[in-house]
Amino acid sequence: MSCSLFAPPPLLRLPRLDGSCLYAETAQARPELPPLDETEETDACVVGAGIAGLCAAIELARSGLRVCVLESARIGSGASGRNGGQALGDFACGIEALERRLGPDGAALAWEVSQQALRRLRARIREHAIDCDWRDGAVVVARTASQAERLHAAMRHRQQRYDATQLRWLDGAALRAGLHSERYVGGMLDPLGGQLHPLNYTLGLARAALALGVRIHEHSPVLRLRGPGRPGGAQLLQCPRGRLRARRVLLAGGVVPGLPLRRLRARLLPVASCILATESLGQAVPPAGYAVCDSEFVPDYFRFTSDARLVFGGGAHWRVDRALRDPAERRRRLRRAMLRVFPQWDHVRITHDWGGWIDVSLNRAPDFGRLGPACVYVQGFSGHGLALAGMAGEMAAQALLGGPGACPGFELISRLRHATLPSSRLLRIPIAAFGALSGRILHTS
Ligand SMILES: Cc1cc2nc3c(=O)[nH]c(=O)nc-3n(C[C@H](O)[C@H](O)[C@H](O)COP(=O)(O)OP(=O)(O)OC[C@H]3O[C@@H](n4cnc5c(N)ncnc54)[C@H](O)[C@@H]3O)c2cc1C
Numbered sequence: 270m271s272c273s274l275f276a277p278p279p280l281l282r283l284p285r286l287d288g289s290c291l292y293a294e295t296a297q298a299r300p301e302l303p304p305l306d307e308t309e310e311t312d313a314c315v316v317g318a319g320i321a322g323l324c325a326a327i328e329l330a331r332s333g334l335r336v337c338v339l340e341s342a343r344i345g346s347g348a349s350g351r352n353g354g355q356a357l358g359d360f361a362c363g364i365e366a367l368e369r370r371l372g373p374d375g376a377a378l379a380w381e382v383s384q385q386a387l388r389r390l391r392a393r394i395r396e397h398a399i400d401c402d403w404r405d406g407a408v409v410v411a412r413t414a415s416q417a418e419r420l421h422a423a424m425r426h427r428q429q430r431y432d433a434t435q436l437r438w439l440d441g442a443a444l445r446a447g448l449h450s451e452r453y454v455g456g457m458l459d460p461l462g463g464q465l466h467p468l469n470y471t472l473g474l475a476r477a478a479l480a481l482g483v484r485i486h487e488h489s490p491v492l493r494l495r496g497p498g499r500p501g502g503a504q505l506l507q508c509p510r511g512r513l514r515a516r517r518v519l520l521a522g523g524v525v526p527g528l529p530l531r532r533l534r535a536r537l538l539p540v541a542s543c544i545l546a547t548e549s550l551g552q553a554v555p556p557a558g559y560a561v562c563d564s565e566f567v568p569d570y571f572r573f574t575s576d577a578r579l580v581f582g583g584g585a586h587w588r589v590d591r592a593l594r595d596p597a598e599r600r601r602r603l604r605r606a607m608l609r610v611f612p613q614w615d616h617v618r619i620t621h622d623w624g625g626w627i628d629v630s631l632n633r634a635p636d637f638g639r640l641g642p643a644c645v646y647v648q649g650f651s652g653h654g655l656a657l658a659g660m661a662g663e664m665a666a667q668a669l670l671g672g673p674g675a676c677p678g679f680e681l682i683s684r685l686r687h688a689t690l691p692s693s694r695l696l697r698i699p700i701a702a703f704g705a706l707s708g709r710i711l712h713t714s
Pocket of ligand 1: 316317318319320321322339340341342343344345346347348349350351352353354355356357489490491492521522523524542543544570582624625626627647648650651652653654655656658
């Protein structure tokens with residue numbers, strides 16, 4: 270079997286949303302890593318140097334394998350290096366959706382995977398001494414009484430069924446005092462969640478992988494993969510200037526820029542989300558140290574950095590609309606959204622804005638699986654992957670090392686079925702929007 274990884278049809282080419290990214294400007298120094306420019310051999314190849322790919326590479330290298338990561342652009346240039354920096358538990362589709370699809374025992378294991386994702390994230394930061402501004406606490410907030418009622422019921426459900434005793438309710442007064450915003454009437458605080466500088470976290474993972482002997486080739490887009498279905502034999506990955514033979518392959522290409530294999534890509538809708546950062550708010554910065562995400566269908570999400578800036582994200586673009594083509598319009602819309610939450614900061618200067626593409630699956634559940642005995646993939650984190658993608662990478666590596674059955678969490682999530690979107694973008698957008706609306710996210714369901 271041979272698969273073309275790149276060359277998406279013209280309608281699916283996505284505009285770059287680099288803008289002026291705060292994370293790129295405040296990133297730690299990083300080495301320039303050479304592209305693959307000859308024929309090499311390795312025990313395991315990982316496609317994609319985002320959080321999922323790098324965590325997988327660390328896990329594979331620890332088992333003694335020679336590991337090579339191929340990255341089409343630079344480390345962290347996908348969603349991992351440009352996201353909202355909010356580490357959240359649960360899944361984008363909400364555990365309730367997985368209860369319906371996996372039954373009570375399956376859902377219990379899925380919940381454990383999501384909690385373990387947060388614990389592993391913290392452990393990695395400690396173990397590899399990654400300087401990424403980690404701070405505890407993430408809160409989902411409600412704007413209306415009915416949202417608050419649903420959110421409170423969701424919290425009780427998690428406490429009772431999954432023993433999630435760490436979850437706490439914050440009332441409107443606590444939120445007003447913590448956030449200096451009148452907009453929210455209640456919220457569910459998860460002290461296990463938190464916030465970080467996502468690019469520095471990703472670069473820290475890359476440094477840990479390099480220290481374990483992993484080779485990383487930047488500017489090495491994989492154009493073709495031959496032999497993923499063949500048992501035992503080497504698989505061949507073709508880059509523009511070189512090729513790699515690998516006995517095991519792990520695909521963690523996210524959704525940007527070329528989108529992985531066509532049949533995988535057909536299960537994802539790339540959705541753009543945009544973020545701004547303000548100048549330092551100085552003494553005006555609110556005391557709450559937690560990351561915040563609201564309960565709207567298209568949520569606002571924000572946090573305050575350790576140097577007192579507001580990082581505020583929102584909006585979801587299912588199609589390449591005016592705001593995506595025009596950076597000034599993008600900034601105007603985001604600023605309007607920010608002022609709805611913090612009207613007092615009309616005078617505050619916006620110093621950075623950027624965006625990124627999210628790998629949304631139709632049911633918002635993660636999408637893992639095998640393309641052959643020695644080829645696995647992870648994708649479809651649907652905007653909820655900062656913690657989960659790392660766990661997915663580690664689980665996929667274990668599944669690759671041990672074969673079917675080696676990693677129950679990976680096998681469980683691989684059982685989830687995913688609908689395929691039609692290749693015509695005209696049809697993809699309404700179908701995906703309908704799917705997302707009917708699936709909703711945790712805190713709105
Ligand atoms: C704007 C934005 C805000 C977000 N906010 C949050 C948040 O606050 N909290 C949260 O939990 N999640 C958030 N997310 C989602 C989260 O960032 C992702 O789920 C997570 O980073 C996915 O990691 P990944 O490693 O799977 O993919 P990526 O980080 O996208 O990495 C994939 C890598 O593969 C490379 N690649 C692709 N194709 C190929 C190829 N053919 N050959 C070689 N390399 C290839 C890409 O260049 C990329 O570097 C956000 C995403 C965006 C875009």
